[in-house]
Structures are given as C-alpha cells and as structure tokens.
Amino acid sequence: MKLYIALALTGLPIGAMYALQALGIVIVYKTSRVFNFATGAIGLTCAYAASSLVKHGVPSLVVLPIVVALGVLIGLLMELSVRPVRGTLTRTIVTLGWLLLLQGAVGWQYTAQAGTSEPARLLGQPKTLIHLGILQYGRDQVAVIVIAAALAAGLAFFFRATALGTATRAVSEAPDAARLLGIRVDRVNLVAWGIGGGISGLAGVLITPLLNKLDTTTLVIFTVQALAAALVGRLSSLPLTFAGGIGLGVVQPMVFRFMQVHFPSVRGTDELTALAVVLGALLLFRRGGRRDAASGGLAPVPIRPLPTGRLAAAFTAGVALMWVVPPLVTDDVGNMSRANITQTAVWAMAVLSLVLLVGVVGQVSVCQAVFMGCGAFGTGIAMSHGAPFLLAVVLGALLAAAVAAVVGLPAIRLEPLELAIATLSLAFTADRFLYSWSPFASPDANRPVPRPGFAGLDPGHVATGERNYAWLVVGVFVVACFAVASLRRGRTGAALTALRSSEPATAAMGFSVTSVKLRGFAASGFIAGLAGALYAGLLQGASGAPFDFTRSITLLAYAVIIGVASVPGAFFGGLIVTSSTLTVGATNQVASGRSASLVTALTGLLLIGVLMVAPDGLAGLWSRLLVVVRPEPQEVLL
Amino acid sequence: MAAALELRGVGVRFGTFDAVDGVSLSVHAGEVVGLIGPNGAGKTVTFNVITGLQPPTRGQVLLGGVDVTKTAAHTRTAMGLARTFQVVQLFAGMSVLENLMVAAHRFTHAGVVTDALRLPGRRRSLDSARERASAVLAFLGLAHLADVEVSSLPVGQARLVELARALCLKPKVLLLDEPASGLDPVETHDFVALLAEVRATLGCAMLLVEHDMGVVMPLCDHLVVMNFGRVLAEGTPTEVRDDPEVKTAYLGAAV
Numbered sequence: 001m002k003l004y005i006a007l008a009l010t011g012l013p014i015g016a017m018y019a020l021q022a023l024g025i026v027i028v029y030k031t032s033r034v035f036n037f038a039t040g041a042i043g044l045t046c047a048y049a050a051s052s053l054v055k056h057g058v059p060s061l062v063v064l065p066i067v068v069a070l071g072v073l074i075g076l077l078m079e080l081s082v083r084p085v086r087g088t089l090t091r092t093i094v095t096l097g098w099l100l101l102l103q104g105a106v107g108w109q110y111t112a113q114a115g116t117s118e119p120a121r122l123l124g125q126p127k128t129l130i131h132l133g134i135l136q137y138g139r140d141q142v143a144v145i146v147i148a149a150a151l152a153a154g155l156a157f158f159f160r161a162t163a164l165g166t167a168t169r170a171v172s173e174a175p176d177a178a179r180l181l182g183i184r185v186d187r188v189n190l191v192a193w194g195i196g197g198g199i200s201g202l203a204g205v206l207i208t209p210l211l212n213k214l215d216t217t218t219l220v221i222f223t224v225q226a227l228a229a230a231l232v233g234r235l236s237s238l239p240l241t242f243a244g245g246i247g248l249g250v251v252q253p254m255v256f257r258f259m260q261v262h263f264p265s266v267r268g269t270d271e272l273t274a275l276a277v278v279l280g281a282l283l284l285f286r287r288g289g290r291r292d293a294a295s296g297g298l299a300p301v302p303i304r305p306l307p308t309g310r311l312a313a314a315f316t317a318g319v320a321l322m323w324v325v326p327p328l329v330t331d332d333v334g335n336m337s338r339a340n341i342t343q344t345a346v347w348a349m350a351v352l353s354l355v356l357l358v359g360v361v362g363q364v365s366v367c368q369a370v371f372m373g374c375g376a377f378g379t380g381i382a383m384s385h386g387a388p389f390l391l392a393v394v395l396g397a398l399l400a401a402a403v404a405a406v407v408g409l410p411a412i413r414l415e416p417l418e419l420a421i422a423t424l425s426l427a428f429t430a431d432r433f434l435y436s437w438s439p440f441a442s443p444d445a446n447r448p449v450p451r452p453g454f455a456g457l458d459p460g461h462v463a464t465g466e467r468n469y470a471w472l473v474v475g476v477f478v479v480a481c482f483a484v485a486s487l488r489r490g491r492t493g494a495a496l497t498a499l500r501s502s503e504p505a506t507a508a509m510g511f512s513v514t515s516v517k518l519r520g521f522a523a524s525g526f527i528a529g530l531a532g533a534l535y536a537g538l539l540q541g542a543s544g545a546p547f548d549f550t551r552s553i554t555l556l557a558y559a560v561i562i563g564v565a566s567v568p569g570a571f572f573g574g575l576i577v578t579s580s581t582l583t584v585g586a587t588n589q590v591a592s593g594r595s596a597s598l599v600t601a602l603t604g605l606l607l608i609g610v611l612m613v614a615p616d617g618l619a620g621l622w623s624r625l626l627v628v629v630r631p632e633p634q635e636v637l638l
Numbered sequence: 639m640a641a642a643l644e645l646r647g648v649g650v651r652f653g654t655f656d657a658v659d660g661v662s663l664s665v666h667a668g669e670v671v672g673l674i675g676p677n678g679a680g681k682t683v684t685f686n687v688i689t690g691l692q693p694p695t696r697g698q699v700l701l702g703g704v705d706v707t708k709t710a711a712h713t714r715t716a717m718g719l720a721r722t723f724q725v726v727q728l729f730a731g732m733s734v735l736e737n738l739m740v741a742a743h744r745f746t747h748a749g750v751v752t753d754a755l756r757l758p759g760r761r762r763s764l765d766s767a768r769e770r771a772s773a774v775l776a777f778l779g780l781a782h783l784a785d786v787e788v789s790s791l792p793v794g795q796a797r798l799v800e801l802a803r804a805l806c807l808k809p810k811v812l813l814l815d816e817p818a819s820g821l822d823p824v825e826t827h828d829f830v831a832l833l834a835e836v837r838a839t840l841g842c843a844m845l846l847v848e849h850d851m852g853v854v855m856p857l858c859d860h861l862v863v864m865n866f867g868r869v870l871a872e873g874t875p876t877e878v879r880d881d882p883e884v885k886t887a888y889l890g891a892a893v
Contacts, residue, residue, distance in 0.1 A: 486755075486760065487754045491748040491764070492750050494743060494767075498740045502728075504727065508715060511712055
C-alpha cells in the first residue's frame, strides 16, 4: 500500500503537465468550440526550439520567454487558419493539419542532427529538495507543479473576473449575439488561441526534462492524456481539468506497477489508462443535453455525392488502366512495380474506407490505420492457428470491424467531434500498446503472414506470385469501390443520408440512429481492416510501423484533400500514399527519416490549405471546373 | 378494445417547474383528437413524451395497450407511431420519392452486407420501398412531385410530402405537430380536406397539436385543452368552445 502511495506521488509532476496541456485545449474549446488536437505538437515544437537554443548557449532565462512566445505565435497562426473555415468539426481537422505540419517540420529540421536530442533543463538540474519517505522531489519537479497550479488558478480567475474573460464566455455561448453586442469576436478568439498555444508550448518545454528524453513522437502522443484530462473537465471547467490531469498523473504509475506485476506483457499502460478515461468520459458525457448546431457534421461537405460525372470517372478509369495494366499483363516488368500496384490498391482501399465514413456516414475517424493494423495482425493470428490465407484476411477484417464497433459505441451517439476524439486517442494508444502487445503482435512485434503464390490463377508462371497477388488486391479494391457505391444507393445508404439531414426525423422513420451510424462505422472499419490484411500479405508479415498514428492522420488528410465524397478519388489517395513512400524509399517507415518528415509536414500544410480554400477537396475543385467547362447537368454515376 | 394511444398521468418536471403535470388522454382508432392550448401550456413537451424524445418524470404512455414509456423513439415507430414536425424536417438533398422511400424501408430488410455486395435482397428492398412510396404519392395526388428535390418545395407542398412520408410507415397513430403553420388560408382548407380523406380511408388514430381553430374545429372529434401543464378542459369541439374557462384561458385571449 505504502508503495502505491509513493508511486502516486511520483506522478504528480507529470500530472501537472497533463493538466497544462489539457488547459491549452479547454481554453481554446471554451471560446471557439474547436478542439485543438495539435496541442502536443506545439509542445514538441517548443521543446525542440528550447533544446536547440540552449545548445547554442542562450541562457535559460532568455529561452523560456522565447519558446513561450513561439507557442503563442503558433496559436495565433492557427486561429488565423481556422477563421475562414466553417463548421466546428472541419476546423478541428485543420488542427490535425497543424499536428502533421509541426511534427513533420520538427522531424525534418532535427532528425538529421546527431542522436536523440537532449531536453533543455530550463528550471535547473534536478537537485533534491524535499524528502518524503523513500520519495524525493527535484527542484524542477516542484517548480513544474507550482507553475501549473498557478497558471490554472490564474486562468480560472481570468475567465471569471475580467472583462475579456466574460467576453470569452459570451463568444463561446453565442458568437453572433456577442458580435451584435459589440464584442470583437475575432480578437477574443485570437487571445484564447494565443493563450492556449503558449500554455501548450510551456507544457512541452517543462515536461521534457522530466521525461529525460526528446523525440518526435512522445510529446505528440501525450495529447491522449491531455484529451482525457480535458474530458474530465467536461471541456469547460478549468479546476476540474486541472484535477483531471493531476489525477491521471497520479493513477498512471499505480496502473503501471499493477500491470507490470500481473500482466507483464502489456506495454503502454499510461496511454491505455488515458484511453479508458477518454472512453469512460465520453460514455458519461452529454454536454448538458445541449447540442451545438454548428458541430452537427462536416458542414461544408455536400450531402449529395459530388458530381462525379462520367468524364471524371472515365478519366480516373483511364489513368488506372494505363498504370495498372502494363505491369500486370507483360512479363518483362520487375516485381517492384507490381508491389507498387498492390500497395496503391491497398492504400486506396484505406482512403476508400474514409470516403465511406466521412462522405456517406458523415463521421470522422482518425484511426483508420489502427483498423488496418487490426486487419494485418488479425490475419497473422488467424494464419498461426492454421486458417488459409483468404479466410484469415476476412477474419482480420472482421476483427477490425469489431474493434471499430467497440470504440465507436461510446462516442457515436454523440456528435462527430466526439468520435474524432475517441479514434485519435485509439490511434495514439495503439502505437504504444497494441503493436507491442505480445498476444496480439507476437513477442517480436512482427507476425509472419505467409501468403500463397496463387499459382492456380496463372498456370505456367508459378514464379510470378507478385503479379497474381497484385491482380487479387486490385480486384478486391474494385469490388470494394462498387460495394461502397452500392451501399450508398441502398437501404442503409438512404438511412445514412437521411441521418445527416435530420436525426429526429430519421428516428421517426423507425431507424435507430446509433445503430445505423455504428453499422456504417463498422463497415468502414471492415474495409480498412481488409486493406491492412492485404498489405500484410504483400509484405508477408504484419508489424505496427506502417500503421502508426501519423499514418492514421495522413490517411484522413488525403481523403479530405482529395474530396471525401468521391469514390474514384480514393484511387488518387492511394496513389499519393504510394508515391510518398516511394520518394521516401523505405516502404514501411512513416514517421522516421528526414524526407518522410518533410512529406508529413507538406501533407499537413496541404490539408490546412485545402480546407481554407476548397472544403470539398480537390475532387470538388475538379468537378466545379468540369461544370464550368460543360454546363449541362451531368448524370450522377456513383 | 384498448385505445390506439393512451397517456396516463404523464408528468414532466424540469428542475422545480412542472412543464406537464398529470396529463391523461386517449385516442382511439379512427378518431381525431386535437391538443390545444396557449403558448407554454406543455403541448410540445407532451408531444415529445409521446414520440419518445422526452422521457416523462412520471406516468405512462401506451400504444395499443402496450406500455412504451421506456421504449426508444425508433421502436415506437415500428409499433405504428408516425409523426410530422412543427418545422418541416424533410431529408435535404433527396428527392420527394427518396424521402418517402426512407420511411418505406421500415418494411424492408436489406442490411449492410446485402446492400454492399448487391445480393438479391437489395433489389427487392429497393423495389418494394419504391412501390410503397409511389403508391402513397399517388394516393395523395403528389405523383408529379416524385423527382423534385425537397429543398426546392414551397412550405405547403413540403408539409404534404412530410404527411406522405409519415403515411408510408402505415401508422396506427399519426401525430401531427402544427400541420397548418406556415400555410395560407386556401392551403389550410385543402390540407384539412386531405386529412379528413386520409382519416376516412386509413382509419388511423390522429392526434394533432394546432393553434389554428379553422383546422381543429371541422376536423377533430374530441379536443383536449392544456394550460400550465394541466388538462384544463376536454370534450367535443362545440363543448370546448363554449366552456367559459377555456374562453378565458385560450380563446378569450386569442379571439
């Protein structure tokens, strides 16, 4: 027992940092109703900036204000970038673009520099200050707790007692009414984003010495803890948020110890704890019964399928044929390009799963890569129990659909934003837990998926297994495209389309709103899982690296960039992913390497830009161009 | 025979305020009951209790004698309850026929897999839904609107389409929430005539919340007047009209 109390106390400083990051989220959300998913990435950027400045000999007292100012600046820029975007959910996706941009930029700038960077110790070296039994707190740890508590108290006072604080609350409740009362809404938002960015940056700078390491993923994954604390505070109460952060920090070491003793195979207990808190909070979360009209869906995406006219479809088919057919029918093309075809079809199927989810169901998932991972490992597990390859692929995809249902259940009856929160938390957790959990991922985190050669498909060419497999995967992709299109035009599709227009009216037609959404979500998870399983077949093995959280976010980014309502657009999404891995060279490393980081950063930048300029994506731009060229109404093909 | 719809002592309390306070009423098959009362009388809350959007603090809701107090809204639909909305809630981006098909799909069974893989059940479900929707459109004389996108309909036609959509559910009980609001006198007159025809043909129970006495008086067999969450008076339209209490509370203020 004494041990657990001591463990709890060791968690206090980290808990204070979770609280700070969560405060950054809550302050922005309170004002602008946008969920800042980039809070961890801001912290990351500031931490690297601090480390770099200290390395160049800048004194600590100067570094601290500089990096906090950097956080504020990023916050301000983010506000400017979400301002022209309509709809809470779409704005939140913009913050995902910032996450990619910041993480990629940091990786691009710093991974080339030697080794793991040393975190900047701005609060001095840890000198023991307080003894509590076996426990010792360093000076920096105490300072961190004090700073966090002071900031939380100060901000709570700011919101309650100052004119600007009151204005902030007015803006969050009724922006238009506030505007009519003479409150400069844009300026209030700007202030909130600035404060939020500064706090996120400060949290990142202060937390790295406690972690004793600096890398490009840990701080971003910390977002899941911040999400959990922010949800404990019901996204509005600063004191509760602070308590949530501290509580999470205190509980995590205890959970870690408990799991280490009883379930030693489980890694990533901190993230698992946070995920449990997120899902639990969402389950209890009703936001006071009030619904935000503005966040009722991905507003700018038209409900009707985009005019994917015959011309656009024919063009897509043409490109696909030119690209796919020659390597498949001729013998003198290397297996490399066949593997690329398979890869493109796999990633296109992953983007297709998002077309189904975002374009048809009207929900957003930030964990499609996790579903792919479930499909991949699930296939491996099934094969290790003796299932033949094709059956194992289906079983893997079914596992992904089941995971989707379990994760979606607490969130999907709320608003799309809540599902985005739940899925992003899952994406972070999967990186740390699922892909290294030995019963699932096997002890060396790599499950063999021995794929047969399908020699029967191509008698006489037994050696060209790659070609047969490419045919198989392309075929599955085409079937999946037709399946999504058929689904959209069928009974479930009718209910889903109705749902996006009016949930009460759909319920009045006898459809269970939750069930319809959940079925759509599970179907999307199935397609993603299928893609992951086939990818594992391509690599003859399943591992977690290709399905990390960066991949989840970039998949969503590509779907949005291409245009989420476009089934043929999925093919281009796949093309982008494949070509991005080609320029990088390594096929299964997403977030490592300098050029991979650059691709990530550019993807983020493109996502932000597309949402600011053309919310319906490039397909929307394209079809609008088509409409200009050919004004007569076009028949909807899909 | 059990009433098609029955409320027994339904109460809804928000904090310390009784929005609905012990309301009982029943509607039998083929009967049209009007729920009237001044603004804030608790009509809409009562309506929401019946449809399942608002759980009552006390009391019971029965459909055809079955207690549905704790039953979800969509399940009540499956038990024969259909409604229209005060502010028309058609499914934007779909045609009139497609809107009706969503309702008609209550009687079809195609699931996600059937739809996605184009199994034979998919065509069957689409055909039967389209057939039912077309039949209802023809019955209401709206067949010419089938392919019109609903957002472009004027409010009068939109109300007709919403009624048609509700009829696709083959309702035993039809709830109409201010069906005549936003209609001009001619449209209102036509709408009343249509409702009378629907009632004569389908024989379902109807409960309508309405302000317009021009709708209530000729159409309803029975009126329930609410005020401050309670039933103030009930009876035939003539009885209610001549009730002095009602005159003060409602008609006196309105006329």
